[in-house]
Amino acid sequence: MVEPRELADRLEQGVELPDGEEERFAGYGVMGLPFKSGHVLCLRRFPVSSLGKGYSSVWHRDPEGRWVFIQDVQPQMGCSRYFGSAVDRSIVGDIRIAWTGDREFIVRVEGDYVVEWTVRLDETMSTMLMNAFGSMVPSSWWRSPLVLGLMGRAGGFVLGAGRLNLTGRVPNGQRFVANPRYVWVISDSEARVQGRDLGPPGPLAVQARLGDLWLPLQGRFFAGNAFLEAFDPARHLSAVSRGT
Secondary structure, X not given: OOOHHHHHHHHHOOOOOOOOOOEEEEEEEEEEEEEOOOOEEEEEEEEEEOOEOOXXXXXXXXXXXXXXXXXXXXXXXXXXXXXXXXXXXXXEOEEEEXXXXXXXXXXXXXXXXXXXXXXXXXXXXXXXXXXXXXXXXXXXXXXXXXXXXXXXXXXXXXXXXXXXXXXXXXXXXXXXXXXXXXXXEEEEEEEEEOOEEOOOEOOOOOOOEEOOEEOOOOOEEEEEEEEEOOOOOOOOOOOOOOOO
């Protein structure tokens, strides 16, 4: 089985985007990592994007439910394009990802919102099963709402991630399809945000979500593709943060 670092290296070297009329992305990241303190961190690294330049994005939710999105591109060209109406701050910062082992990497965010985050991954029987299944699924199945609904329910149960939607709508109204073709568990992590230690990872009492995108109850790393409906000003919000 391919290691996460090797898979990330392949993606960084460039891959072809899948066909489609949607806005399309290929990459890897942290689906979501909750901490016992009530904080949540997410990472999206998309070296390939149909919008143009690839980008990285770090999402932080504090215990009061306030979201901050940091991107290394302008917000309208990154994740805030889709989630901004649910985000309190959307800012541009320098994001660096450094792999220190086959299953360990460090994320550093510099600028107005400093993040230092170490992530360690592991493989379990559940992730081995899901990854073997994902590698055999025909490409057409990854675009079927019916199949994705079944895969999401099965994956959430098998991975112990709680509710897991692979299709739905993001806060700004665009429809999304997520294709996490490979998954690993996050076995351990340390993080500091603006100098504050977030403490040990652990599930939240109430599962976090952004629109129809539910973030796992336990940390999960993914590699795969994402498809989002092309922006339509008549039906979708253009906000990159609350009040804009």
